[in-house]
Amino acid sequence: MHATVKKKVELRKEYSSIIAVDMGARWVGVSVAPHRNKPKFYGKRIREVRRKYFWLRRKLGREKKLRAIKKIEHKEKRIVNDELHKIAKDIVDEAERHNAIIAIGNLNGVRNNNKGRKVNRKVNSIPFYRMKEYNKASERGILVIEVPEFNTSKQCSKCGSMNTKRPSQGVFICKDCGYQINADVNGAKNILKRAHA
Ligand SMILES: [Zn+2]
Numbered sequence: 001m002h003a004t005v006k007k008k009v010e011l012r013k014e015y016s017s018i019i020a021v022d023m024g025a026r027w028v029g030v031s032v033a034p035h036r037n038k039p040k041f042y043g044k045r046i047r048e049v050r051r052k053y054f055w056l057r058r059k060l061g062r063e064k065k066l067r068a069i070k071k072i073e074h075k076e077k078r079i080v081n082d083e084l085h086k087i088a089k090d091i092v093d094e095a096e097r098h099n100a101i102i103a104i105g106n107l108n109g110v111r112n113n114n115k116g117r118k119v120n121r122k123v124n125s126i127p128f129y130r131m132k133e134y135n136k137a138s139e140r141g142i143l144v145i146e147v148p149e150f151n152t153s154k155q156c157s158k159c160g161s162m163n164t165k166r167p168s169q170g171v172f173i174c175k176d177c178g179y180q181i182n183a184d185v186n187g188a189k190n191i192l193k194r195a196h197a
Contacts, residue, residue, distance in 0.1 A: 035100070101142070101195065153186070159177040
């Protein structure tokens with residue numbers, strides 16, 4: 001069955017800020033916003049939980065305790081889901097406080113097809129791609145926009161150059177202007193720039 005639900009929501013007419021969220025590889029998400037200087041990193045607890053359950057699964061696997069593995073898989077899923085909701089709520093709350101638009105990267109079309117596990121996993125971890133969270137934001141009058149995420153991890157957010165490198169997963173360096181920054185923060189800054197445009 002395929003059902004479509006339509007609901008009229010009142011969006012605000014003017015916004016005074018933008019929260020740009022990049023779904024990173026190391027973090028569930030990183031956001032930057034003009035109304036604050038510091039980037040926000042989301043998902044520390046999820047990383048801890050995943051690590052903990054990874055070791056637990058291995059241990060149980062060696063002991064061949066299959067039923068126990070199933071049980072903890074459910075538990076892990078529940079905790080991670082819970083944390084994702086908290087992250088989404090945190091972002092929507094901040095947007096409400098600062099009268100901000102939420103801008104998220106859009107990996108062109110990956111939601112609708114299978115383009116490999118890595119991409120899917122990244123998309124699955126995005127709370128805003130789940131309609132529920134999106135609806136929650138718009139019910140509160142907050143606009144969520146998608147900007148093309150193409151090359152946001154390769155492009156320098158300071159000078160726009162593509163002549164860049166990542167000596168390690170977390171570090172971004174621009175070979176043209178010398179800008180050095182956390183790679184996920186650079187991605188979020190690019191999303192912010194594109195959202196402005
Ligand atoms: Zn640069």
